[in-house]
Amino acid sequence: AQSVTQLGSHVSVSEGALVLLRCNYSSSVPPYLFWYVQYPNQGLQLLLKYTTGATLVKGINGFEAEFKKSETSFHLTKPSAHMSDAAEYFCAVSGNTGGFKTIFGAGTRLFVKA
Amino acid sequence: NAGVMQNPRHLVRRRGQEARLRCSPMKGHSHVYWYRQLPEEGLKFMVYLQKENIIDESGMPKERFSAEFPKEGPSILRIQQVVRGDSAAYFCASSPRAGGGMNEQFFGPGTRLTVL
Numbered sequence: 172a173q174s175v176t177q178l179g180s181h182v183s184v185s186e187g188a189l190v191l192l193r194c195n196y197s198s199s200v201p202p203y204l205f206w207y208v209q210y211p212n213q214g215l216q217l218l219l220k221y222t223t224g225a226t227l228v229k230g231i232n233g234f235e236a237e238f239k240k241s242e243t244s245f246h247l248t249k250p251s252a253h254m255s256d257a258a259e260y261f262c263a264v265s266g267n268t269g270g271f272k273t274i275f276g277a278g279t280r281l282f283v284k285a
Numbered sequence: 286n287a288g289v290m291q292n293p294r295h296l297v298r299r300r301g302q303e304a305r306l307r308c309s310p311m312k313g314h315s316h317v318y319w320y321r322q323l324p325e326e327g328l329k330f331m332v333y334l335q336k337e338n339i340i341d342e343s344g345m346p347k348e349r350f351s352a353e354f355p356k357e358g359p360s361i362l363r364i365q366q367v368v369r370g371d372s373a374a375y376f377c378a379s380s381p382r383a384g385g386g387m388n389e390q391f392f393g394p395g396t397r398l399t400v401l
Contacts, residue, residue: 273330275330
């Protein structure tokens with residue numbers, strides 16, 4: 172079985188500050204990991220994903236995430252927050268064992284203060 | 286290339302009525318997923334379909350909910366005899382291949398169902 176835990180349902184940062192959104196996963200098979208962003212009244216959009224290979228993954232809008240197997244984590248970071256980054260962020264996990272589900276975390280809402 | 290399309294975007298129903306939500310996947314995508322999002326909650330998987338086949342419906346409530354993806358036309362999520370607890374945003378996603386793996390899912394804008 173797979174699961175995702177996002178620590179902190181709400182995170183607030185100042186514009187220009189570091190963004191750190193935490194995600195821990197549980198998976199009995201090598202995981203595929205994703206971060207999606209959701210702007211108000213819109214669907215989800217892929218930020219980045221980890222499948223295999225390099226554990227530091229770069230995505231759109233300056234975001235990156237690092238897969239740490241020993242910590243079962245896939246935290247999302249951005250060096251400098253912008254007002255336009257205010258949105259809800261979802262971490263997700265899937266596997267390659269033939270299961271079809273992608274399991275989503277509960278989401279973290281990011282607020283950016285001027 | 287149009288993205289995933291969902292209609293209607295907003296749907297209001299009274300208790301006991303039926304709700305039909307439509308999803309047209311991206312061109313070339315033959316895999317469709319439905320999710321439900323309740324306020325302040327993440328997305329909950331409901332069902333995964335390929336053309337004319339339900340592959341995984343483990344997230345679907347046992348009663349009143351059904352889904353189809355016919356050979357022609359959009360995928361339909363049908364909710365019979367709606368109750369207030371069905372009020373939520375319903376998202377459809379599609380992928381070109383099975384999504385239980387490394388492939389990204391492309392999401393539609395969602396249908397927001399309100400049950401009065």
